[in-house]
Amino acid sequence: MVKILYFASFREQLGKADEQLPADYDSVESLLQSLADRGEVWQQALVNNPNLQIAVNHDVADRATPIEAGDEVAFFPPVTGG
Amino acid sequence: MVKILYFASFREQLGKADEQLPADYDSVESLLQSLADRGEVWQQALVNNPNLQIAVNHDVADRATPIEAGDEVAFFPPVTGG
Amino acid sequence: MMEQAFPQIKIQTEDFDLSQEVAAMRAGHKDIGAVVAFVGTVRDINEGDEVSILELEHYPGMTEKALEKIRQEAHQRWSLENSLIIHRIGKMYPTDQIVLVAVASRHRENAFYAAHFIMDYLKTNAPFWKKETLPHGEERWVDARVSDQEAEKRWATA
Amino acid sequence: MMEQAFPQIKIQTEDFDLSQEVAAMRAGHKDIGAVVAFVGTVRDINEGDEVSILELEHYPGMTEKALEKIRQEAHQRWSLENSLIIHRIGKMYPTDQIVLVAVASRHRENAFYAAHFIMDYLKTNAPFWKKETLPHGEERWVDARVSDQEAEKRWATA
Numbered sequence: 001m002v003k004i005l006y007f008a009s010f011r012e013q014l015g016k017a018d019e020q021l022p023a024d025y026d027s028v029e030s031l032l033q034s035l036a037d038r039g040e041v042w043q044q045a046l047v048n049n050p051n052l053q054i055a056v057n058h059d060v061a062d063r064a065t066p067i068e069a070g071d072e073v074a075f076f077p078p079v080t081g082g
Numbered sequence: 083m084v085k086i087l088y089f090a091s092f093r094e095q096l097g098k099a100d101e102q103l104p105a106d107y108d109s110v111e112s113l114l115q116s117l118a119d120r121g122e123v124w125q126q127a128l129v130n131n132p133n134l135q136i137a138v139n140h141d142v143a144d145r146a147t148p149i150e151a152g153d154e155v156a157f158f159p160p161v162t163g164g
Numbered sequence: 165m166m167e168q169a170f171p172q173i174k175i176q177t178e179d180f181d182l183s184q185e186v187a188a189m190r191a192g193h194k195d196i197g198a199v200v201a202f203v204g205t206v207r208d209i210n211e212g213d214e215v216s217i218l219e220l221e222h223y224p225g226m227t228e229k230a231l232e233k234i235r236q237e238a239h240q241r242w243s244l245e246n247s248l249i250i251h252r253i254g255k256m257y258p259t260d261q262i263v264l265v266a267v268a269s270r271h272r273e274n275a276f277y278a279a280h281f282i283m284d285y286l287k288t289n290a291p292f293w294k295k296e297t298l299p300h301g302e303e304r305w306v307d308a309r310v311s312d313q314e315a316e317k318r319w320a321t322a
Numbered sequence: 323m324m325e326q327a328f329p330q331i332k333i334q335t336e337d338f339d340l341s342q343e344v345a346a347m348r349a350g351h352k353d354i355g356a357v358v359a360f361v362g363t364v365r366d367i368n369e370g371d372e373v374s375i376l377e378l379e380h381y382p383g384m385t386e387k388a389l390e391k392i393r394q395e396a397h398q399r400w401s402l403e404n405s406l407i408i409h410r411i412g413k414m415y416p417t418d419q420i421v422l423v424a425v426a427s428r429h430r431e432n433a434f435y436a437a438h439f440i441m442d443y444l445k446t447n448a449p450f451w452k453k454e455t456l457p458h459g460e461e462r463w464v465d466a467r468v469s470d471q472e473a474e475k476r477w478a479t480a
Binding site for chain 4: 200
């Protein structure tokens with residue numbers, strides 16, 4: 001399984017804070033394509049969004065980052081702390 | 083009268099924290115020349131000292147600064163606060 | 165507990181006392197001549213609107229790791245005796261303290277640069293998100309600032 | 323009393339509490355997003371020698387005026403909400419606090435620059451002098467540093 005997390009405006013837009021998915025994806029890119037199939041709101045937030053930020057196992061990642069079983073993948077907007 | 087103040091190492095070298103002198107000097111330069119006549123230690127501290135700092139009435143001054151009755155003139159080494 | 169893995173990083177809902185935190189950071193490091201402490205506070209105005217509540221969300225686990233990485237980078241760039249980062253989460257109100265970055269060094273220049281660097285990197289690299297509530301109850305997520313991106317870039321090394 | 327003429331300048335023998343002083347400086351200024359506080363402390367080593375006592379002498383009257391001038395210059399150069407300078411005089415010991423410069427502004431960059439500027443100018447323009455006592459009782463006046471002169475020059479305007 002792969003754990004997926006959504007933060008801040010993404011969590012609200014997608015109506016979900018986290019989920020577990022089968023480890024059927026070789027990279028963030030293929031995971032994103034699969035999530036985009038869920039509909040317009042997913043497409044907008046995760047594929048057509050130049051501000052999408054990605055982390056894999058708590059490290060900054062990008063669409064090309066490989067993923068495997070047990071990984072934690074997070075999607076979120078640009079950070080605004082401090 | 084003119085009030086003269088000596089601070090830090092100057093006060094210790096010259097053995098004096100302050101004194102009142104008649105207002106017989108038209109500038110810091112003429113006051114310094116007069117003080118230098120007191121001897122070697124005064125000459126060293128006040129005339130042959132590239133590090134001499136001068137203030138007149140609480141403002142940074144130099145040898146050319148005019149002085150008049152009632153002024154407060156201070157001599158001290160480079161500052162080391164903070 | 166993440167606090168044990170990264171003792172100089174604290175993520176907490178409660179407020180902090182500046183004097184106590186700085187004293188604790190200095191303790192056991194006698195050869196300190198300079199401390200620079202930055203405190204970020206909740207402004208009552210943002211983007212021209214009055215703000216009633218500011219809510220901070222974060223990504224537990226990644227936050228601590230990201231902040232410790234920034235702190236270590238500061239210690240590599242400048243000679244520092246110690247440093248500390250505290251960031252609050254949850255609901256805060258105008259004038260509340262949000263974040264503390266404190267740095268101790270022998271000489272002041274290193275402490276000033278390192279504290280500024282840590283804040284600039286924290287702004288663009290630590291996974292925190294702010295949501296504002298306006299007086300009539302409207303909520304909105306705070307937008308990232310281009311000026312924060314620019315601020316980070318100034319520290320880029322060749 | 324000089325304290326009334328320049329309420330944001332304090333010359334005192336007693337120690338100060340960082341939290342209390344920063345809170346007092348912020349009070350009544352709600353539109354603050356950033357506070358930078360610099361604390362200078364007594365190091366236990368100077369020029370390679372152990373230091374037991376540090377004694378601070380100043381020029382009453384000129385000190386307050388010089389510090390207020392530096393503070394006003396900072397307010398002219400950067401957009402600041404408030405600022406405060408506290409400098410202790412008399413005998414101090416390793417790890418003691420000597421000086422506090424605290425600056426509050428809307429955005430962090432102004433507070434960082436202004437606090438650094440005030441400290442650099444204070445080092446070369448405020449009439450304070452330090453005398454060290456070494457462990458065997460030897461006393462010596464601390465020499466001014468060339469690095470402090472260089473630090474001030476960086477802020478020169480064209």
